[in-house]
Amino acid sequence: MKRTASTPEALEKDRKRKAIAVQKKREAILREHNTQIITKEHICVIYYLLENFLNQLKPHNRRIKVSGGKKIRSFTIGVVYAPVYGCSRISNLTGVYIEVTKLLVRFGKERLPPGTTFTSITINMNLQSRPHIDAYNVGLSYIIGFGTDVNGGGLWTLADGILEIYGENFVQFDGTMPHATMAFTGGTRITLIYYTARNLMQLHPDEVTRLRDDLGFPLPQTQDTQPPLLEISSTVRMDAAEVAFKEFINTKHDVSAAQAKAEGIFRVYRAKQPTAEMLTLVGKIFKNDDVLWRIVQVYYYAQFKNFVVDYYNYDIFGENTPPYDLDESGDVNIRYSSLSEVEEWLQDTVVVMNNFE
Secondary structure, X not given: OOOOOOOXXXXXXXXXXXXXXXXXXXXXXXXXXXXXXXXHHHHHHHHHHHHHHHXXXXXXXXXXXXXXXXXXXXXXXXXXXXXXXXXXXEOHHHHHOHHHHHHHHHHHHHHOOOOOOOOEEEEEEOOOOOOEOOOOEEEEEEEEEEEOOEEEOOEEEOOOEEEOOEOOOOEEEOOOOOEEEOOEEEXXXXXXXXXXXXXXXXXXXXXXXXXXXXXXXXXXXXXXXXXXXXXXXXXXXHHHHHHHHHHHHHOOOOHXXXXXXXXXXXXXXXXXXXXXXXXXXXXXXXXXXXXXXXXXXXXXXXXXXXXXXXXXEHHHHOOOOOOOOEOOOOOEOEEEEEHHHHHHHHHHHHHHHHHHO
């Protein structure tokens, strides 16, 4: 009997049917592992499950500053900051891959130091991150690496130089300070990073309950996720990350030389602290180009040898300060301009408002 050629619609339907069958089989395996204590042998199983999981997801370019513009496979389960919504929320992947989420949460709870709390888990596949900071994190982060035939790929941190991340145990580091991925070659490199996202209080109480009770996240107290009142500007730390990492590479991994470069930038920042009058501008709203902007912080920027102001689009984000990153269109979420220029805009805004009174 002559077979007729399948239509594109029929092929797509068959592909989806097979994908669903594979997913159900994978979830059954995960459910089985979710009832067992995670041993050394389970780490190999987790690696292969993660590799299959990541290969199902499409690469994206939502972390341009980290990836250097390349499309990457980097995904987060748990709490994420969503610029579209202007607030923190549970990532969509968390609900789609519930068994993966539960397994990775339990993996962290069994392997991390007793009492460790976290709200989020980022899964990276073959990501060589540029020097950067995680401005939307608070507290320590914990990383573990998996790889087959991978050479290199350690984690560079400003504090300690290169940290070896492959093994049975997590390695802790401060993600809010400069760090990057060292170059690597070979097979597939996967990392898991456990951390706490800022401003847990932005989540709806039902979402907090879902994270804690349904998915098992060991959440911190909400007040522990507020950003520190006094910290080095995110822009300054990003600048230090680039300079320090370049010095680290150029000096063939001299940790002290890299730290000295960063400290030079931090020293200038500390010596040029804004006045009390300047700090009164934080939180104020001004209008420019028919857009309302809200001021985040005022600080001295050594590169410009002047005070600058960070601000964001108030029409989009409202009272929720977005992270220091690029949105999906490639525009920065938080902009900066000279203090004098922003002061002029503020004055113009007052004049405009007075004309309406």
